[in-house]
Amino acid sequence: MPNILNAVLxxxxxxxxITPLHAQKPPETVDFSSFPAQSIxxxxxxxxSEVFIVLxxxxxxxxxxxLRDSLGRQSGNRAQVALLLGTVIAEGFVAVEAExxxxxxxxxxxxxxxxxxxxxxxxxxxxxxSITDKAEVKEWIAVRKEFDGALQDVKAAMQELxxxxxxxxxxxxxxxxxxxxxxxxxxxxxxxxxxxxLHQPALVNFxxxxxxxxxxxxxxxDDLVDRIRKLLAAIAPLIGEGEGxxxxxxxxxxxxxxxxxxxxxIAAKGA
Amino acid sequence: xxxxxxxxxxxxxxxxxxxYVDDALxxxxxxxxxxxxxxxxxxxxxxxxxxxxKDQQAVQAxxxxxxxxxxxxxxxxxxxxxxVNIYDSKGNLINVETTRAGRLSSVRVEPSRTGTYYAIVxxxxxxxxxxxWALVYAYK
Numbered sequence: 001m002p003n004i005l006n007a008v009l010x011x012x013x014x015x016x017x018i019t020p021l022h023a024q025k026p027p028e029t030v031d032f033s034s035f036p037a038q039s040i041x042x043x044x045x046x047x048x049s050e051v052f053i054v055l056x057x058x059x060x061x062x063x064x065x066x067l068r069d070s071l072g073r074q075s076g077n078r079a080q081v082a083l084l085l086g087t088v089i090a091e092g093f094v095a096v097e098a099e100x101x102x103x104x105x106x107x108x109x110x111x112x113x114x115x116x117x118x119x120x121x122x123x124x125x126x127x128x129x130s131i132t133d134k135a136e137v138k139e140w141i142a143v144r145k146e147f148d149g150a151l152q153d154v155k156a157a158m159q160e161l162x163x164x165x166x167x168x169x170x171x172x173x174x175x176x177x178x179x180x181x182x183x184x185x186x187x188x189x190x191x192x193x194x195x196x197x198l199h200q201p202a203l204v205n206f207x208x209x210x211x212x213x214x215x216x217x218x219x220x221x222d223d224l225v226d227r228i229r230k231l232l233a234a235i236a237p238l239i240g241e242g243e244g245x246x247x248x249x250x251x252x253x254x255x256x257x258x259x260x261x262x263x264x265x266i267a268a269k270g271a
Numbered sequence: 272x273x274x275x276x277x278x279x280x281x282x283x284x285x286x287x288x289x290x291y292v293d294d295a296l297x298x299x300x301x302x303x304x305x306x307x308x309x310x311x312x313x314x315x316x317x318x319x320x321x322x323x324x325k326d327q328q329a330v331q332a333x334x335x336x337x338x339x340x341x342x343x344x345x346x347x348x349x350x351x352x353x354x355v356n357i358y359d360s361k362g363n364l365i366n367v368e369t370t371r372a373g374r375l376s377s378v379r380v381e382p383s384r385t386g387t388y389y390a391i392v393x394x395x396x397x398x399x400x401x402x403x404w405a406l407v408y409a410y411k
Binding site: 026027028029030031032035039040041042043044045046047049050051053054057058141144145148149151152193196197198199200201202203243244 | 327328
């Protein structure tokens with residue numbers, strides 16, 4: 001009997017010992033208004049494949065038909081090159097969904113050319129090679145990861161060079177092309193579930209704030225940047241105010257037209 | 272000379288801050304590695320910083336209904352106890368599953384709506400004043 005008692009006691013003590021702070025249940029609710037602003041970090045911009053794989057689950061999109069024939073032309077304008085680079089990396093994610101090796105390899109090479117134009121070629125040299133190698137053997141998950149890595153490497157290299165503004169433009173360019181493809185697919189087979197994927201208010205706010213606070217005056221006054229500010233302002237009221245709000249098909253079509261025209265403007269800038 | 276020393280001192284502080292975020296990031300990726308085998312793609316982008324004991328940091332994330340996510344937290348401080356919990360925009364907890372092993376903590380969520388979510392990182396206890404942390408996420 002004392003042995004049983006000792007065992008129970010030991011078990012009790014052990015239970016107390018292994019119920020440290022981390023085992024405490026987290027609160028079921030929190031009040032974000034009580035969080036100081038500096039304690040809330042910016043949103044991480046999702047890569048296009050995060051939303052593309054949901055579309056795959058909802059249906060069977062024809063990814064090949066979403067690929068562009070031309071990846072656009074670059075000019076001597078750094079804002080245009082950064083935006084174009086973003087759209088080209090986003091195209092990479094579309095090509096991965098389409099499982100188009102040749103297109104992926106072409107995009108990998110183009111990422112390198114555009115990176116060279118804004119002095120961050122070194123940062124993506126390995127990635128570009130890796131994209132080509134992995135596309136050759138059709139390792140699609142690995143290729144997707146390399147495009148994500150290329151995006152982060154380019155941005156990090158720009159930030160190292162003090163070009164944080166330019167890094168934001170790469171993200172914005174990618175998001176616009178990703179949204180163009182997303183809306184193209186949704187409008188072909190509209191459902192409220194698929195349209196809900198456009199509810200991205202934190203991202204629209206994030207990009208709006210970044211573009212409103214560019215420190216480089218030349219970039220801040222660039223025509224394309226101004227056009228994108230207007231695009232974001234026009235998209236904001238179309239993507240649903242609250243979580244779960246239905247986004248009508250007319251809104252999807254409007255967002256598609258706006259993003260398509262903006263991507264065309266980015267791509268044609270050097271033409 | 273004084274200016275040079277000040278500059279070098281600042282450089283040292285920045286470099287050491289990056290060093291511990293880098294270490295924490297390695298642990299965060301380690302926390303995410305089991306899920307790669309389950310078909311999750313781990314993002315290359317990450318959040319990170321340092322916090323005092325009992326401090327919290329919220330990070331915003333755009334999540335999509337239909338995806339499954341693992342948020343994986345790492346710290347460079349041995350003996351530190353940190354947690355990560357995910358809340359929707361109205362402040363409701365949406366954790367589905369949590370794991371913790373040493374310096375690694377992870378939480379799985381399946382958002383019921385597309386929109387803005389918050390990952391809240393908390394340092395519960397630590398042997399040091401400021402605890403480095405890094406957070407990555409994986410999606411499927």
